[in-house]
Amino acid sequence: MERMHYIGADAHCASTDLAVVTQTGRLTGRDRCTTTIPDLARCIERVRRPRQVIVEEGPLADWIFRGLGALGETVVVCNPRRNALIAKAGDKDDAIDAEKLAQLARGGYLEPVHHPESTARMQLKRLVAAYHDRVRNRVRQANRIMAEFRQQGVFIHENAFAEPDKRPALLRRLPGSLLVRDTLAIYLTGYEAAVLQEEQLRRKLVQRARRQEPIRRFVALPGVRWIRAATFYAFVDAPFRFKTKQALWKYVGIGLERHQSGGPLQPAALRVTRGGNRILKDMILGAAKSAIASRKDRTFADMYGRWLDQGISPRNARRNVARSLAAILWSIWKTGATYRPERVGVATRSLAATLSDRVSSRF
Numbered sequence: 001m002e003r004m005h006y007i008g009a010d011a012h013c014a015s016t017d018l019a020v021v022t023q024t025g026r027l028t029g030r031d032r033c034t035t036t037i038p039d040l041a042r043c044i045e046r047v048r049r050p051r052q053v054i055v056e057e058g059p060l061a062d063w064i065f066r067g068l069g070a071l072g073e074t075v076v077v078c079n080p081r082r083n084a085l086i087a088k089a090g091d092k093d094d095a096i097d098a099e100k101l102a103q104l105a106r107g108g109y110l111e112p113v114h115h116p117e118s119t120a121r122m123q124l125k126r127l128v129a130a131y132h133d134r135v136r137n138r139v140r141q142a143n144r145i146m147a148e149f150r151q152q153g154v155f156i157h158e159n160a161f162a163e164p165d166k167r168p169a170l171l172r173r174l175p176g177s178l179l180v181r182d183t184l185a186i187y188l189t190g191y192e193a194a195v196l197q198e199e200q201l202r203r204k205l206v207q208r209a210r211r212q213e214p215i216r217r218f219v220a221l222p223g224v225r226w227i228r229a230a231t232f233y234a235f236v237d238a239p240f241r242f243k244t245k246q247a248l249w250k251y252v253g254i255g256l257e258r259h260q261s262g263g264p265l266q267p268a269a270l271r272v273t274r275g276g277n278r279i280l281k282d283m284i285l286g287a288a289k290s291a292i293a294s295r296k297d298r299t300f301a302d303m304y305g306r307w308l309d310q311g312i313s314p315r316n317a318r319r320n321v322a323r324s325l326a327a328i329l330w331s332i333w334k335t336g337a338t339y340r341p342e343r344v345g346v347a348t349r350s351l352a353a354t355l356s357d358r359v360s361s362r363f
């Protein structure tokens with residue numbers, strides 16, 4: 001059986017450094033080329049198969065993943081946060097980083113980053129990410145305006161200036177300084193542009209989301225409408241990439257991690273995972289909050305009440321509802337089923353049993 005060759009690639013805009021490491025850990029070659037798919041392919045083809053190209057997640061990762069993948073190469077995109085060795089151990093330059101990537105791959109220490117195989121799915125994911133970026137920009141602009149008013153002793157919320165016809169009366173509450181008013185006019189112009197960009201992306205995203213059959217089933221759940229459904233669909237991408245719902249929860253950022261040290265007699269500490277996808281986490285927690293407040297479907301509100309009756313804090317109860325929502329979305333996506341409120345109790349009992357087993361391990 002031929003031994004695997006690991007090709008670490010440290011990619012930058014102008015050039016890419018490559019290092020080849022054998023399965024036994026021996027460095028057999030280095031190379032540098034311009035960062036273009038043809039040049040990268042020529043350098044990689046000099047290495048005997050079987051071979052694997054390793055690149056860290058970043059702005060160029062998806063382009064390299066698709067470009068080399070189309071040529072039949074095996075490309076692994078890994079999580080740079082897990083590669084502390086590259087930043088902390090010994091000397092550092094591009095050639096050294098490429099070799100360390102190959103060595104980490106050889107040892108099995110890399111955490112792969114999932115990239116959609118479909119170009120259309122990747123484009124949808126980028127559209128979702130762009131929408132959430134514009135939402136954050138609009139919130140940032142609104143916070144800046146509220147801070148300016150607060151410095152003048154005027155305390156307001158975003159809805160006070162969201163509509164243009166409310167602004168003249170609001171500006172009259174400020175001192176007569178033209179400088180203050182001119183500064184606020186600039187900020188309000190930026191806010192209007194942010195609102196317009198957000199609305200344009202929202203319309204485009206909802207239009208694309210309505211075409212996807214799984215998303216049309218997702219929106220039947222309380223608290224989940226087109227934007228949240230599209231966010232789950234785009235970032236999870238492939239439901240079968242997760243073996244268990246616990247793995248899904250950790251990816252979303254609402255899973256539990258157990259930490260124990262000092263022997264089996266020491267209590268284990270449970271905490272929410274610090275990793276996960278921030279956009280997905282905010283989405284699912286927001287969906288849980290909306291589902292609890294829903295008046296049409298009280299399924300999750302009743303679930304939330306049962307968690308509170310068991311002595312769980314409101315924050316943890318809301319997080320448990322979010323776990324249940326994520327598990328149901330994942331389940332109906334995998335099975336092709338539709339949302340059935342009468343089945344939520346079964347999922348809740350399963351969730352309760354899982355969390356109970358984890359908590360019992362502390363004692």
